[in-house]
Amino acid sequence: MDVQRVILIAALALVSYLMVLQWNEDYGPSQQPQQQAATVSAYADAAAGEASELPQASNATGNADIPATAAGPIAAAKSQSLIHVRTDVLDLLIDPHGGDIIQVALPEHLAALASDQPFVLLEQNANRTYVAQSGLIGRNGPDASADGRPVYSAAQSEYTLEGDTLNVDLTLTTDQGVDVTKRFTFAKGAYKVDVEFIVNNASDAPFEAVLFGQIKRDGSADPSQQTSMGMQSYLGAVFSTAENNYQKVDFDDMDEERFKAQSPDGWVAMVQHYFLSAWIPAPGAEYTYESRKINGQYLVGFLSPSFSVAPGQTQTVSADFYAGPKDVDQLEQIAPNLELTIDYGWLWWIASPLYMLLKWIHSVVGNWGLAIIGITILVKAALFHLNAKAFKSMAKMRKFGPEMARLKELYGDDRQKMSQEMMKLYQKEKINPLGGCLPILVQMPVFIALYWVLMESVELRHAPFYGYIQDLSQMDPYFILPILMGVTMFIQQMLNPTPPDPMQAKMMKMLPILFTFFFLWFPAGLVLYWLVNNILSIAQQYVINKQIEAGDVKD
Template sequence: MDIQRTVLWIALAIVSYLMVLAWNEDYQPTSPNPTTAQQQTASQSTGDADLTAPDPDATDDEFATPETTDQPSVASGKSAPSEPDSGQTITVTTDVLKLTIDRVGGNIIGTSLLKYRADRNDPEPLKLLQNNPRLTYRLESALIGRDGPDGRNREEPPVYQAKQSSYQLGDDQDTLTVDLVLEARDGVTITKRYTLNRDSYEIDVRYRIDNQSDDAWQGNLAGKIVRDQSGDPTAQNTLGIQSFLGMVLSTPEDPYEKYDFGDLSDNPINRSVEGGWVAFLQHYFLSAWVPSDEMTHQYQTTRRNNLQVMGFVSQATSVAPGEQQQVGARAYIGPKVIERLETVAPNLDRTVDFGFLFFIAHPLFVVLDWFHSLVGNWGVSIILLTVSVKLLFFKLSATSYRSMARMRAVAPQLTRLRELYGDDRQRMSQEMMALYKREKINPLGGCLPILVQMPVFISLYWVLFESVQLRHAPFMLWINDLSVMDPYFILPLLMGASMFLQMQLNPTPPDPMQAKLMKMMPVMFTVFFLWFPAGLVLYWLVNNILSIAQQWYITRQITAEGTGKGS
């Protein structure tokens, strides 16, 4: 019985740990936004004009080309513009994306995800990339190196020309192409082409260099993710467990390396890699650069004043006089959906982090997603998943419930043994084990349901926490978001009541301490589950109801068998 008590304490310890995390997250003092504080400091020392004026030198010496060996130093110019001039931008809209592109540099400085909302009650689409005083998060691409218009020693940043100020994917179109044209120098024309497809968050960014001059042209493609160090605006800290916020680098040697802001500040990266990709992750969403897997790239990180710069520089591209060349990379700006990420780049789907029990969580999500394709409601899908898990472990649970039913039947004999050998614990344990063996009772049988449920429970939590499909997903009535806690605590109270009823079907443990612990468990679990995602509480509630039905039926069977033998 000591083993059974230990198992119960372990289960309580796991849930208690999650609860402590939630308490610390909810009541720890909030720290000021580091970016805001730095911008305020900068504005006090340099004036507001420096925060909004374009900085032509912002990219000078920022990234080294593969032809050089020196790690670039931190850029020390003025702060990058916090809000571009509206006359210098164009908008590009598809069925899922709305991009804002600055003609100065031709970079993506704003992105709205049209299929997602920032808040459940806000009809406005979620803005992932932004360039304003609250958040600086941009995706930049450039041609640097010897003749690149974005390279060092350029007096002014390149200003691209576009035929229109806005582009939109038509109902009869599957592909939208946006060309930005730059007369780089006499005889050299550079066209920066953005290509977007219907129902896709992938963007092809390609430079076409047309060299009609008398001299050879040479430059390096660079892709950068520029982000301040502010927090995650899409984070949902249901249990105090925060999703990862930072950079991920994928290489053939290590397909998934994570670096948070502290890592990037302490140890800047400068690594030569064939293929690979670089991404910036936040809860549910990411941005990534995926360069050609047939070339060697220099992956680097540095600082641009208070901004983190993460990206790559490709090998030099040379264009002979009278010739044309193209060089480019693919970008992804959107949700962390496994099916989409698998088609973009190898291992990019690993950004959907299902925790250390991923080998259980991923199959759970596959089954859950399949149920959703049938019924169209994630709450109903969770109920169907619960029934499936219950059927999978039906025989194991039945064996456990039979053991507990037999233990209830021999409860009077256990009471008698306690009266006879209460002062001799060793003798009482021997007699109890002999009784269990004689009656074919497994003393650990009551622990099996908990042991089976805990890995599934933890895995399902990560599925709910990481799956963007369940973000803002309604169930019915008052449950309008399964990924956060029940706003009225009705599901946790129902779960506690079901757990209390289930405990009534279990035999009273002979150990007084264990008996008190069993009586406290429904109350403690109810308190803990107040902070759990509603979808997770729904799973546990349905599982309890199914367990009660199964246990009640088996107990009646055992009782009937005992009555039949007695007659």
């Protein structure tokens, strides 16, 4: 009968495993990239009189303001090719109509693990709108013309970075005779693009304008978010000002009201899982930051103070644009607080040191899976004495289990008397009945913080371990690690004393099954951490149990 029961349980477990595998294949997160539509100019089919999405400066006071619409219509685009720029880390398209960046692909980051296509961060097509706009508005700004966005000229339509830097100049001459050069400067290995407006006033009147930079995005889902269960990374805008160095404004917030703030320096970003785009205006001025929603699009950006260029003079205004991964090293160098877009949640004070430690271990071992194992060992070593006390308490409860069972038989009907006798036994043998909870309680903040480190660290995206695990940031495709984790939990329970309450004992037996199911869709790196932690705990607890049983451990 026992053999038949074992066979039935094994068969049921095998069938359940195969069903979960099939469910994951049918309904799990897809690793294949979506078919990308062709990127096109936003103005090719624009109708005259359509509401403009550009900001507008107030000429009366010189203070920047962003209304719901601008005054001028958008004209039909002139025939001109998109400008294609390639660097070692960026592959982007610039629309000469307005000089906007309308596509950014990242060759160093693939769209999916099995794909050879780069991840596309910014795009403007039938699937999605996500672009970076900039220009000059105000009294004489060419982007404030009643004819709509200006159409720039470029020397060529294809540019490739061959040295350390690359300048891409877009030029135009206004009706007043003012020469405007919009210069994009790219650097090797950099996701930051320097955007300069060089105004040469060859007219006989002062030129007054306001620089704006904004990010326009629709409300579509985050294409880089691939996990199907668990916590999700933030999707939305972030503003950094002198008053608040990191303020989230998500799409729901923009639906309800517009955000507006004035601040010296600062920046504005659009954040998603692993990647972000951001405008960082030149330091040393008072800027207006604002969000708005118009024509079904979400816009966040900045406006500079009004500037004036005298006749015969030349002046340059500038801002930096970043489009790339959440790389802490680059973000820290670009602007103060920009690295906060790597959002570790309220446990950032644990997660940040964990990330730095994880990164250091990886620099030594060269594999992110081994780095996770290394950080597990270090965390376990840091908590060694605390765990030892807890394991000693549980080992004593296991050793005196027969005595506790005897007390239960003697005073089973008198719960008060039984509790008193049990407390006497605990005090005499120095047993802490809650000691076994301490390791779990202490490690939960570390576990949650490490979860966010794995979620937010772009270095772990598509990072392989060994064998079939090719992406530690995604779930184990065959659920081997979660099952092994469940087995180790079961072994731990075998080493622990059985709770005296039958109902509690049944609940404890169910925990390995519940945790295994819960961990099925967690990132493989996180399950690896918990599995190694369990193995180390089993080893420590086994040794302590043997020492307690032999009477070799002193309190």
